[in-house]
Amino acid sequence: MRIIVADCSAVYSGRLNASLPLARRVLLIKADSSCLIFSELGSYKPLNWMAAPCTLRELTPSQDDSPDAAAAGAVEDARMEASAEPRPERIIRVNAAKSDDVLTVSLMRIVSDEQYELGADPGLVKDGVEDHLQRYLAQQIERLGEGSTLVRREYPTPIGPVDIMAVDAEGTHVAVEIKRHGGIDGVEQLTRYCELLNRDPLLAPVRGVFAAQTITPQARTLAQDRGFSCLILDYEEMKGTESDALTLF
Template identity: 70%
Template sequence: MRIIVADCSAVYSGRLNASLPMAKRVLMIKADQSLLIFSELGSYKPLNWMAAPCTIKEVTPESNAEDADEEAPEKVFRVAAQKSTDVLEVTVQHVYSDETYDLGEDPGLVKDGVEDHLQYYLAAQIERIGKGAKLVRREYPTPVGPVDIMAIDGNGQHVAIEIKRHGGIDGVEQLTRYVKLLNKDPLLAPVRGMFAAQTITPQARVLATERGFDCLILDYEDMKGTDDDSLRLF
């Protein structure tokens, strides 16, 4: 990873045309030849960039004697996309810092509180859906995909549970398809649906209620804190 702090301008040409006037910015050049331009203010996104696959060429411009009053650029980066005619040209006027770092192999992002974790904890604490509930299995198969959790409630009725981090209308529609198919099985019917999420939008809650589904808000931190540690030695 190469990080350059410099006064620079940029011109992007190809499928769209865009330009950045001269200003102090941060250039990030990655090992895959991608180049990204960042400013101090604004969002976390770069102002402009060229992503891989691409090639990058660093050019040291020749000074022009006729323009002695005009400061000559120190270098120019020409980045060309391999799958299109797009070109990003960055002109660097003054370099304040130019450092290269070997970051090594990145293990990737590990997310806490994702749907798989919510499914795991709810399956282990299935009575959160109601007293006397029992787990049938996680990832219960249907012809249109697996239901996150199949359970039996305290009254002996099957419950199909769809789990989302943030519950929206799409999740309710997904649960609707599962319940419709499961209710065709005489060994399971009647199957009721439950929509479980950390947050549920008002629109999704209204639709779920209209379809006869229960809604369950999952408190991930509470569920994680209730994890059974009775078999742990430390």
């Protein structure tokens, strides 16, 4: 990973034309040659970038005689002349491999230029994803109601697996759709499952439960209108983590 802090300007040309005027910014250049430009403000999203697959070249202005200089460099030259910007110390030019897109970054004053070996990354391990919620609910199936029993997780159907199939205390089959954040799309998905399952005389009647950590008011209204129950899942409680909040009793 290469990190450059510099006073720079940039021009992106190709399917989209965009430019960044001169300002101090951070450039991240990765091992795959992708280049991302960040400012002091804003969130995680860069101001401009070129993603892999791409090729990156670092030039001085006198070396910039490449064929694509007419496409990207000439635009930058005209812009600098119009704004009376100084000539750059270095130019970083990144060409997309699958298109004619070019990102040209002109480095006027380099404050810092550091290289770091980060090594292999194991990837993001998420906690509280739908698979975790499904596993805990299957282990704590009584949350669906006293006397409920688990049939199986990932109950197969021709249109995809139902997250949990259970049987309640009265012997009625219960199809459970689990989401982290429950919206209308999740209710529609549960509707399709229940309509299909209720065609099977060995299962019918099948009632639906829409379970999530949060459920939007619109989704709750739609679920109730279709005869489904809504169940809020407290992940921290389900995995046995006690809350630090003080309670009266």
